[in-house]
Amino acid sequence: MTARRTSVVTATLAAVLAATGCGVLPELVDRSPQADFQPGAAGIGDPYFPAYGNGGYDVAGYQLALRYDPAARQLDGTATITATATMDLSRFNLDLAGLDVASVDVDGRPAQHTRDDDELVVTPAAGLPDGSAFTVVVDYGGEPEPLVSRDFGEGGFQITDDGAIALGQPESASTWFPVNDHPSDKATFDLEITVPDGLAALSVGVPGETTSADGWTTWRWSESTPLASYLTTLVIGDYRVQTGTHAGRPMVTAVSADLPAGGPAEQAMARTGEIADYLETVFGPYPVDAYGGIVVSDDRIRYALETQSRPVYGDVFFDRGPETWVVAHELGHQWFGNSVSLRQWRDMWLNEGFATYAEWLWSEHDGAATADEMFDREYDRIDWTKPAGDPGPAGIFGQAVYKRGGMTVHALRRTVGDDAFFRLLRTWAGEYRGGNATTEQFVTVAERVTGQPLREFFDAWLYGDTAPTRP
Known part of the structure; x- marks a missing residue:
């Protein structure tokens, strides 16, 4: 309020001086750092999908603290986003489909926020100078809904009988957290997700400590190698989870409990390390933080996706046996698509x-x-x-x-x-x-x-x- 009053007084006095022929004193010209700030674009400008992503900033990392109640179909969470302005930024957009936003803070100060369809429009209390680092905290929640596309079908957060599967390409992340949803803005990813005891909550990267209290279990995952947003995933449900190490990195594989124990899906997952080792001999050093794979059993997931370090496979690929060609395909992406994006x-x-x-x-x-x-x-x-x-x-x-x-x-x-x-x-x-x-x-x-x-x-x-x- 003080800055706005000063600006008005300065402009009025300058106009009086100019009208009387006295000229404008240099110290009375409006040199407010807000004067040339502009909104970031509501799309990153991709020739194929101009509305995907957002302009004006570059994300360094996402930290998500989420809780999902399958019985209520309710997702609640806090997203902490660290970023750098790439222009003098008066406001910026985040992609977020459907979920309700309770509050937004920028650098510890409440920010105005509005919705424009699947865009969350954030106006910080002060402009963000070009090159400045800033932190956004978004509290949000609701019942997530998938994205439905004429060309690409259904993707994003899909509710299952006992949990959920958040997966899809070319966009999916915006159905479960606020994001700059375009592969040109890669970032690190940290997730803690709390679900009812007895359910697995699987994601990408290195597994952290799993803790339980009052009937709920919190799973933690961290990917320090920057990734494109569509390479994140969240898989919640009844899964047989195998953990270990391979070549000095964590190895986590999981197979839906609906599929036979020791069956073709698990046999294929068991060869993940072997296949990655072979590809390393032709492509160079393995480029991400961990190994693994997740096999889901859901008629809507009739594809595989190279989610970073831990691809997700529809069970359809293993109907005829422990097919490993699809594992080689998704692991090949860890170099081509994930590391080089x-x-x-x-x-x-x-x-x-x-x-x-x-x-x-x-x-x-x-x-x-x-x-x-x-x-x-x-x-x-x-x-x-x-x-x-x-x-x-x-x-x-x-x-x-x-x-x-x-x-x-x-x-x-x-x-x-x-x-x-x-x-x-x-x-x-x-x-x-x-x-x-x-x-x-x-x-x-x-x-x-x-x-x-x-x-x-x-x-x-x-x-x-x-x-x-x-x-």
């Missing part, structure tokens, strides 16, 4: 093409079909009119992105030779470890590492509408 969703082939190729490499290593055989099979049946490198928003999970993306990787190997190819994979995973990257950057690195001109190659294999010549 997208800057824009248009470049999805950088995630899925390399994860598909991880399948092929593992298949050959495990004594099944060779990479050459799988390449030739897909070459003869792919629809070449659909590009892998720019599939359109509705096509980011299409066969062109996965299969044509994988074929592009193998064709590159045939073109440049094994030595240069595997050196390129390790270089790419190493130089962009923990960051974000684009197709253009990959092409640049490929040309540098191999010493060959490759732009025409990538144009044909990623964007052309006819079959390129097999190398």
Whole structure:
């Protein structure tokens, strides 16, 4: 209030001086640090999904303290978000779908907050200067609801008979915590989640202490390697949980109690460390904090997702036995997609093409079909009119992105030779470890590492509408 009154007096006196020809004294010009502050954008500007994420700040970390009551379908929590302003920021948005917000503090002071559909609009008591670190605390709760998309189906927080599964891509996190929901803003993630005794509450990263009191159990998880928001998960229910270590890191696997003990799902999970060790020999050092996997039994989850350090698998993948190709695919993502992440969703082939190729490499290593055989099979049946490198928003999970993306990787190997190819994979995973990257950057690195001109190659294999010549 004091600052506002001073500004009005200053402006009025300056106008009087100007009208009388006396000029404006320099010390009377409004130099308030608030004068040039602007709102952050309500979308991060992704060409495919302009409304995803938010502008004006960069998140360093999320700390969530949650409680979920399955009987009441009630989620309550406090989110503490540490961030840095990337402009002189008068207000900013967080993505939060459906849940009610009780209060918001910024740097320990109450902030105004309003809702605009799935956007939480926060106006701090004072502007946030460009480059300044700040902390946001949001108290919120309610009955979470999934996101439903015409192109991508149902995702996000999905209620189950005994708990919940929070999972999905390209967005899901905003259904259970306030977030800058775009992969270009990676952050650390710490979670403590309290649920009724007897239920597991599983997430990503390193497991912490589990404590119980008054009929409730609190589970703790921490991921210090920055991750994209869609790579978080929360799985609550009756699960058989196995904990241990592998290669000096925690290993946590869990399988729904609805599935047979010792059955195909558990057999596949038991090979997680072996598969990761093999992929490390071709991609370079394992890039995240822990190992593991979660197998859910829910008809809505007919896919697997590479949630960081602990992928989630629908049980459909193990109907015919302990299939490990899907484990290789999701573990391949720990390098390609999780550690080296997208800057824009248009470049999805950088995630899925390399994860598909991880399948092929593992298949050959495990004594099944060779990479050459799988390449030739897909070459003869792919629809070449659909590009892998720019599939359109509705096509980011299409066969062109996965299969044509994988074929592009193998064709590159045939073109440049094994030595240069595997050196390129390790270089790419190493130089962009923990960051974000684009197709253009990959092409640049490929040309540098191999010493060959490759732009025409990538144009044909990623964007052309006819079959390129097999190398």
